[in-house]
Amino acid sequence: MKVSDLLNSGNVHHNLEAESKEQLVKAMIESLSGQLGKENTMRATRAVMERESIMSTGVGKGLGIPHAKINGIERNYAVFARLKKPLAYGSIDDQDVDLVFLLIGPDGQSSTHIKLLSRISRLMNNDQFRHAVQQAGSAEEILDIFSKEESGMQ
Numbered sequence: 001m002k003v004s005d006l007l008n009s010g011n012v013h014h015n016l017e018a019e020s021k022e023q024l025v026k027a028m029i030e031s032l033s034g035q036l037g038k039e040n041t042m043r044a045t046r047a048v049m050e051r052e053s054i055m056s057t058g059v060g061k062g063l064g065i066p067h068a069k070i071n072g073i074e075r076n077y078a079v080f081a082r083l084k085k086p087l088a089y090g091s092i093d094d095q096d097v098d099l100v101f102l103l104i105g106p107d108g109q110s111s112t113h114i115k116l117l118s119r120i121s122r123l124m125n126n127d128q129f130r131h132a133v134q135q136a137g138s139a140e141e142i143l144d145i146f147s148k149e150e151s152g153m154q
Contacts, residue, residue, distance in 0.1 A: 001112065001115070001116060001119075002119075002150045003078065003101075003116060003119050003120055003123060003146060004143070004146040004147045004150045006076055006077065006078035006103075006116075007078055007080055007143055007146060009139055009140060009143065010031060010034075011031050011077075011078065011079040012079075012080045012081075012139040012142050012143055013027075013028070013031070013082065013139065014137075014138055014139040014141075014142060015082060015083070015084040016028075016081040016082065016083050016084060017083070017084045017085075018083060018087055020087070021052065021087065021088075021089055022049060024081070024083070024087060024100065025045060025052070025066055025102070026045055027081075028066075028079040028081055028100065028102045029044050029045045029048065029079070029104070031079055032044070032077050032104070035077060036073065036077065036104075039072065040072050040073055043070045043071070043072060044068060044070055044077075044104045047068035047069070047070050047104075048066045048067070048068045048104070050068075051066065051067065051068050056090035056091060056092070058089040058090055058091025058092060058093075058095075058097055059091065059092060059121065060091055060092050060093040060095065061093070061124070061125070061130065062095055062097055062098045062099055063091075063097060063100070063101070063124045063130070064091070064097040064099070064100040064101075065100075065102075065103070065117065065120055065121070065124075066100065066102045066103075067102065067103040067104070067105070067113070067117060068104060068105075069104075069105045069106060069107045069108075069109070069110070069113055070105075070106070070107055071106075071107045073104070073105075074106055075106065076103065076105045076106070076109075076112065076113070076116060077103070077104045077105075078101065078102065078103050078104075078116075079101075079102045080099075080101050080102075080142065081099075081100045082099055082133060082134065082136070082142065083097070083098045083099070083100065085098075086098040098134065099124065099130065099133060099134065101120050101124065103116055103117060103120065119150075123149060123150070126149070129145065129149050133145055133146075
């Protein structure tokens with residue numbers, strides 16, 4: 001499964017503003033509320049914040065990958081955000097985060113969830129790709145960058 005298959009203009013945010021990690025996570029998951037429904041939106045927010053309280057998903061290089069698995073959904077959902085200004089995130093390298101890829105998956109599908117997290121990590125660890133996303137002028141341009149980059153991946 002391609003990461004870009006999970007993204008569309010409604011869940012890619014260009015210059016998202018957030019003052020805290022919790023506000024960021026809530027805003028990102030809220031963009032999925034039409035697909036998830038009210039109960040699953042609340043469940044996803046709670047699960048991601050619980051995961052963050054155990055260990056930050058700030059993986060370094062200005063990237064956060066908050067994620068969780070929940071009951072009540074049948075497929076994976078993703079949201080990508082480039083932040084208007086970097087946010088303190090508790091990252092392993094102590095750098096603020098400006099790129100965030102959130103993944104919500106169905107409980108019981110650990111293999112797919114792990115494969116998607118690995119693919120996200122591979123994409124975002126590519127310096128040229130990350131720079132292109134940081135320089136993109138719109139959400140549509142970010143979507144195009146994801147699609148083009150993944151077309152060259154196996």
